Amino acid sequence: MRRHSLQTLKTAKYFPGYAWVSSVRSMSTCSAVLVTRFGGPEVLEYRSAVALPDIGSNEVLVRARAVSVNPLDLRMRAGYGKSLFKPLLPIVLGRDVSGEVSAVGSAVRHLQVGEEVFGALHPTAIRGTYSDYAILAEEQLIRKPASLSHVDAAAIPFAALTAWRALRSAARIQNGQKVLIIGGGGAVGLAATYLAKAVGCHVSVTCGQRTMEWAKEAGAEQVIDYTSEDIKEQLKDRFDAVLDTIGMPETESLGINVLRRGGHYLTLQGEVVSMADKYGLIAGGAAAAAKLVQKQMQYKQSHGIQYWWSVMRTDAEALEEISRLSSEGKLTVPVGKTFTLADAAEAHREREGKKTVGKVVLTVE
Ligand SMILES: NC(=O)c1ccc[n+]([C@@H]2O[C@H](COP(=O)([O-])OP(=O)(O)OC[C@H]3O[C@@H](n4cnc5c(N)ncnc54)[C@H](OP(=O)(O)O)[C@@H]3O)[C@@H](O)[C@H]2O)c1
The missing domain is CATH 3.90.180.10 (Medium-chain alcohol dehydrogenases, catalytic domain)
Known part of the structure; x- marks a missing residue:
């Protein structure tokens, strides 16, 4: 300075x-x-x-x-x-x-x-x-x-706080629940796997070949290579929560369809910012809010699930836990x-x- x-x-x-x-x-x-x-x-x-x-x-x-x-x-x-x-x-x-x-x-x-x-x-x-x-x-x-x-x-922190916000704050994952992480080999996906394992969840992930070992080290019980395997074929379980870090139409469709009724689908690719960029802050913000509500109602009706656009947020309790897990070698990016x-x-x-x-x-x- x-x-x-x-x-x-x-x-x-x-x-x-x-x-x-x-x-x-x-x-x-x-x-x-x-x-x-x-x-x-x-x-x-x-x-x-x-x-x-x-x-x-x-x-x-x-x-x-x-x-x-x-x-x-x-x-x-x-x-x-x-x-x-x-x-x-x-x-x-x-x-x-x-x-x-x-x-x-x-x-x-x-x-x-x-x-x-x-x-x-x-x-x-x-x-x-x-x-x-x-x-x-x-x-x-x-x-x-x-x-x-x-x-x-x-x-660690931005990725781990993003994962925490989705799985701990929004989906409120519990011991014994089944969680699917789409994009489980990336920074958020790996942090999400560590956090879900710390709670005692069973974790399945999709990821590329290069990150499969990291996903296993993070504790995922099921690791599916999205580049070479038939994911739908591999996923026999019904999940309590799906964290979709990719957020493409096909990953959304996959995630929605493997949830149990009452489960949570969380995408990191919400459209508030892209719509604001396209239509301006006010019109875009309103259009995004309308789209989110429409999707939430649609999926509630068709699948009985909770649909979220999840955004990173700082949270003192989350940081405490992230720091503790990191210091014990139970969370790493x-x-x-x-x-x-x-x-x-x-x-x-x-x-x-x-x-x-x-x-x-x-x-x-
Ligand atoms: N909403 C929010 O607040 C928030 C916060 C943080 C991040 N994000 C977003 O979340 C996404 C992930 O962030 P990150 O930091 O984890 O990124 P990252 O470290 O780059 O990880 C992305 C991972 O996704 C994998 N991947 C790509 N396509 C895939 C597919 N179809 N199926 C499964 N895995 C796939 C990539 O594997 P390969 O390279 O092997 O293909 C890579 O390991 C980014 O788009 C980021 O902008 C949003």
């Missing part, structure tokens, strides 16, 4: 049109990867001397050591969520962070300067974590278990490759080309 006079920064045009300038009071700066326009990996700009807003009373300034790359980052960079984010450009991508507490707001009660923490921002946060200093609310962070490296810790923060564009290319299996993490010097 560096300090400059605000006048110097404006005069030097460090961040023309920068949306946070008005909120900069402390005149501190940081390094960050900015998205100034939507497009391919080339639009990611690593800059130093980027304005760092003051923290609010319930917020924590984290000196980042590692931040992970999520599919959401790639989509936002390409324009997903533009109805919300375009007027706010430049934005900073990134949801997860692991690092040390550098400063705390006056109302922060449980974290202290110098402690190692990890956590994640909500999907709609405008100032993300691709920076050497991230700002999160206290309830979005938890102490990092000493047994986890920053790189391994940064891979494998890391495939690391890049430096300055090489974020290269990391996005790697992720987009699907060269790496496992999470891509950016290290912050």
Whole structure:
């Protein structure tokens, strides 16, 4: 974190049109990867001397050591969520962070300067974590278990909180229930498997060949290769909950049809954002709400099931449990490759080309 006079920064045009300038009071700066326009990996700009807003009373300034790359980052960079984010450009991508507490707001009660923490921002946060200093609310962070490296810790929270929100908060899975995870070899799918096993569920997953071993290590009893096996043929059970991380028409149809009456289908591919991008925030939001209600009623009538569009949300109880399981080696999200923060564009290319299996993490010097 560096300090400059605000006048110097404006005069030097460090961040023309920068949306946070008005909120900069402390005149501190940081390094960050900015998205100034939507497009391919080339639009990611690593800059130093980027304005760092003051923290609010319930917020924590984290000196980042590692931040992970999520599919959401790639989509936002390409324009997903533009109805919300375009007027706010430049934005900073990134949801997860692991690092040390550098400063705390006056109302922060449980974290202290110098402690190692990890956590994640909500999907709609405008100032993300691709920076050497991230700002999160206290309830979005938890102490990092000493047994986890920053790189391994940064891979976990956004995926695990997404899985928790779907299976624990919405479907309220219980010991002995049967859970199907479609896309069980990805970060969310693996976290979901660990969380469902921790509750005592029987877990079936579909995944690609490259991640079958990880799905078995996470505890899945049944692992089906979606590229070579007939999934419908393999699935003899009726499930209490289906988490569909893929959300295509065929995976939705599969998930709906293997649920028992009263079961929960949860897709991570809700249409609120895409409809808002298409029709505008208000009309799109209304159209998405109408579509969701129509689908919920349709499936309730035809199959007797609960249908959800599930979205990640931070939850203090969830973070506690995620941290505990991670520290005991009962929840992990494998890391495939690391890049430096300055090489974020290269990391996005790697992720987009699907060269790496496992999470891509950016290290912050
Ligand atoms: N709603 C939310 O709040 C929220 C939050 C987090 C993530 N998401 C979304 O959830 C999705 C998964 O996220 P993630 O972080 O887990 O991504 P990820 O780590 O990239 O995992 C995706 C996995 O899906 C597998 N896959 C692709 N097509 C499949 C199919 N037809 N059947 C079964 N598996 C398939 C891929 O395997 P192969 O590469 O071997 O094909 C890969 O292992 C992304 O679209 C992301 O944007 C939504």
